[in-house]
Amino acid sequence: xxxxxxxxxxxxxxxxxxxxxxxxxxxxxxxxxxxxxxxxxxxxxxxxxxxxxxxxxxxxxxxxxxxxxxxxxxxxxxxxxxxxxxxxxxxxxxxxxxxxxxxxxxxxxxxxxxxxxxxxxxxxxxxxxxxxxxxxxxxxxxxxxxxxxxxxxxxxxxxxxxxxxxxxxxxxxxxxxxxxxxxxxxxxxxxxxxxxxxxx
Amino acid sequence: xxxxxxxxxxxxxxxxxxxxxxxxxxxxxxxxxxxxxxxxxxxxxxxxxxxxxxxxxxxxxxxxxxxxxxxxxxxxxxxxxxxxxxxxxxxxxxxxxxxxxxxxxxxxxxxxxxxxxxxxxxxxxxxxxxxxxxxxxxxxxxxxxxxxxxxxxxxxxxxxxxxxxxxxxxxxxxxxxxxxxxxxxxxxxxxxxxxxxxxxxxxxxxxxxxxxxxxxxxxxxxxxxxxxxxxxxxxxxxxxxxxxxxxxxxxxxxxxxxxxxxxxxxxxxxxx
Numbered sequence: 442x443x444x445x446x447x448x449x450x451x452x453x454x455x456x457x458x459x460x461x462x463x464x465x466x467x468x469x470x471x472x473x474x475x476x477x478x479x480x481x482x483x484x485x486x487x488x489x490x491x492x493x494x495x496x497x498x499x500x501x502x503x504x505x506x507x508x509x510x511x512x513x514x515x516x517x518x519x520x521x522x523x524x525x526x527x528x529x530x531x532x533x534x535x536x537x538x539x540x541x542x543x544x545x546x547x548x549x550x551x552x553x554x555x556x557x558x559x560x561x562x563x564x565x566x567x568x569x570x571x572x573x574x575x576x577x578x579x580x581x582x583x584x585x586x587x588x589x590x591x592x593x594x595x596x597x598x599x600x601x602x603x604x605x606x607x608x609x610x611x612x613x614x615x616x617x618x619x620x621x622x623x624x625x626x627x628x629x630x631x632x633x634x635x636x637x638x639x640x641x
Numbered sequence: 642x643x644x645x646x647x648x649x650x651x652x653x654x655x656x657x658x659x660x661x662x663x664x665x666x667x668x669x670x671x672x673x674x675x676x677x678x679x680x681x682x683x684x685x686x687x688x689x690x691x692x693x694x695x696x697x698x699x700x701x702x703x704x705x706x707x708x709x710x711x712x713x714x715x716x717x718x719x720x721x722x723x724x725x726x727x728x729x730x731x732x733x734x735x736x737x738x739x740x741x742x743x744x745x746x747x748x749x750x751x752x753x754x755x756x757x758x759x760x761x762x763x764x765x766x767x768x769x770x771x772x773x774x775x776x777x778x779x780x781x782x783x784x785x786x787x788x789x790x791x792x793x794x795x796x797x798x799x800x801x802x803x804x805x806x807x808x809x810x811x812x813x814x815x816x817x818x819x820x821x822x823x824x825x826x827x828x829x830x831x832x833x834x835x836x837x838x839x840x841x842x843x844x845x846x847x848x849x850x851x852x853x854x855x856x857x858x859x860x861x862x863x864x865x866x867x868x869x870x871x872x873x874x875x876x877x878x879x880x881x882x883x884x885x886x887x888x889x890x891x892x893x894x895x896x897x898x899x900x901x902x903x904x905x906x907x908x909x910x911x912x913x
Contacts, residue, residue, distance in 0.1 A: 455738055459713055488763060554856050556765055556827065559644040559881065560687055560911045577645055577911040579718060581765045599644070623718050623740065625682070625913065 444636060445480035447507070447522075448472040449489075449497040457486045457519065460622035464633045472497075474506035480514060482636045483507065487520025487620060488581070491546070492533035494521055499537070507539060515613040516541075517635050520582055523607065523616030532584050541614055542607060544588035553600035556583045563605050563619070565595040570606070570634075576627045578619035580605075585618060645911045646875050647687040647882035648899055649860060650889045652677060654723075655694050657703030659890075675710040681889065682715045685896045685913035689715060690743070690830070690884060693723030694805070705737045712738025720768055722830070731758050735766060743768035743830055746803040749810055749817075752824055759825030767828075768860075769821040772806045773799045773814035773847055774834040787813040788850065799847050806834045814847070815854050822855045829855065830884070833863040840866025840887060848878035860884050868894060868902035875908050 444461045446454050448470050461468035461484070469476060477483055485507075498504045510516065518526045527538045530546035538546075549555050558581045565574040573595075585603040595606030597618070608615040615635050621628035653660040658672045670676050678689045689711070693704040701724055708721055721734045722743030731742045742762075748755050748769050759767045778786055778796040786798035799814035818829055831851050833844035841864055848861045858881035861874045865885035874880045888894050894902075900910045 455736070456712065456716075456740065459738070460716055463714070463716070488765070490763075554858065557644070558765065558827070558858055559647055561644050623716060625717050629716055 442481035442637070443467045443469060443479060444482045444484060445477050446470045446484045446486055447477070447498075447503060449485075449494045449501075449503065454486050456620075456622045457484060460629055460632060461636070464629060464636070466636065472501050472503065474502045477503070477506050477510060482515040482517070483510060484636075485516070485518040485522030485525055487522050489521050490532070491521065491524060491530040491538075491584070492536045494525055495533070495536040495538060498525065498539070504539060508541075511541065511614065512612045515615070515636055517632075518614075518616040519622070520618060520620060523618055524584060524586055526607070526614065526616050527586050527588065530584060542586075542588050542592055542609070542616075543590055544586065546584045547587050548584055549582075549603075550600035556581055557599045560624075561597050561599060561605075561619075563595045563597050565606065567594050569610065570594065570631070573627065573631055578605075578617075578621065578624040578628055578631075580619045582618055586616065643909060644881070645687070645909050646871075646880075646903065647860075648685075648871070648896060648903075648910065649688045649690055649882055649884045650681045650686050650896070651690040651692060651862070651884050651886045653692050653694055653886070654704060654707060656697070656700040657695075657707055660694065674707045675714075678711045678715050678719075681896060682717055685900060685911070686717065687911055688718045688720065688882070690720045690722070691739075692743075693721070695724070705733060708734060708737040708739055720830075722768070722770055727754065728757055728761060731762060731766070735762060741766050741768045741828065743770045745770040745772065748821065749801065749803050749812065752820065755821055755824040755826050759827070764825050764827035767826050768830050769826040769828075770830040770832065771814055771817060771821075771851075772802045772832045772834055773844075774802055774806075774809070775844075775847075776800045776809075782811075785811045785813055788815045790846065799850070802834055806832075806837070815850050818851045818855050818859075822857050826857060828858045828860065830860045830862060836864030837862070838887075839864050842866070842870040843874040843878070843880075843883070845873060845878050848874055848880050852879045852881075858882065866893075868899045871899065872903060872906050872908060875903070876906075 597605035621632040801812040861880035862884040
């Protein structure tokens, strides 16, 4: 299947590209809204600054295109890509996210080292990801999502309990704060299931 | 719960080949860094560090190829260091597939490189490697030795060395660690020159002092000869990660054995 990896000028997309390829899919890195049309799944990758990414998505028309695709193919936001699914972020209060989920992004607590960098446990709440419950994944971030609705599928403890996986199964939208593409065999497996299994 | 402590095998690479002799059964080519990195990946390494010790442009070019080939099959974070002198070197390593780039001598000579790289690529990409050595305090050091320690032999301080640990500079390692954090480094790779190669354990005092001085993660390096040394550096110095080479390369311990040892002693590690 064809997996579009959205290029918005900041993050390092190569690792996502290689992980998708390793899973046997056909990755396409693109900033062209029309290319998203023939994709079987779309990934908003991570790393970077909320403002720069939000601006690029708006300028290129990718924002509208992604909103149009919602519900028809699986959409996965990774790290910053997950945060972009929200309406806004404390990192750049004047910028607008995609608003796929209601809520904002907030800074991690002051009493822990930031960025939250390294391997940490994800406790999954849903049956869908039961086999991944308690596994460790690789995180690198300083902000985290604060959704207003009940969309939390997994949580992680780091100075506080925060949503590390969110999703809406009906609309095929998922967000992960960690990097499944950097989380070893378990991460690759989860990535594969979200890209394919979610569309079942 | 806190983050898991990371176990990081380090591979020294010269002209595209692993330098220290490595013999593993089941490896097609034990001298190929990509092959060896994949071996450690499958056995539960949390991260891989490549250190390029080539001196030639040809060696540097081969390193890029090593990184590219490794990234195709190793899905954990990868740090590349050695010979990084400007932002273009950062870009080359990151484009090839590295997640982080470690810089040492060039950062000492031009500290602005740290902030420049952090601005462009993000702090999470920028690792500053600090090589430190205990030095007896002499009168001529008093203006740079900000942190002075003492034992039965007298007073000493931790001095920064560059060019692969060969050249001392007038910098206090603890002061330098704080400075690189201010400049935007995302992590410190701290090597004790005294402990390196001894296999008698990390320099706990040095590591503890640096960990206490900064709020970014610190990778302890130099001296690991047994998993108990990792327990020490995690429990007594509060390092975030432990780097080791020879205990893995010579097959003395597998990564699984090291992690089992740590877990049994109450250190939180990622089990595979």
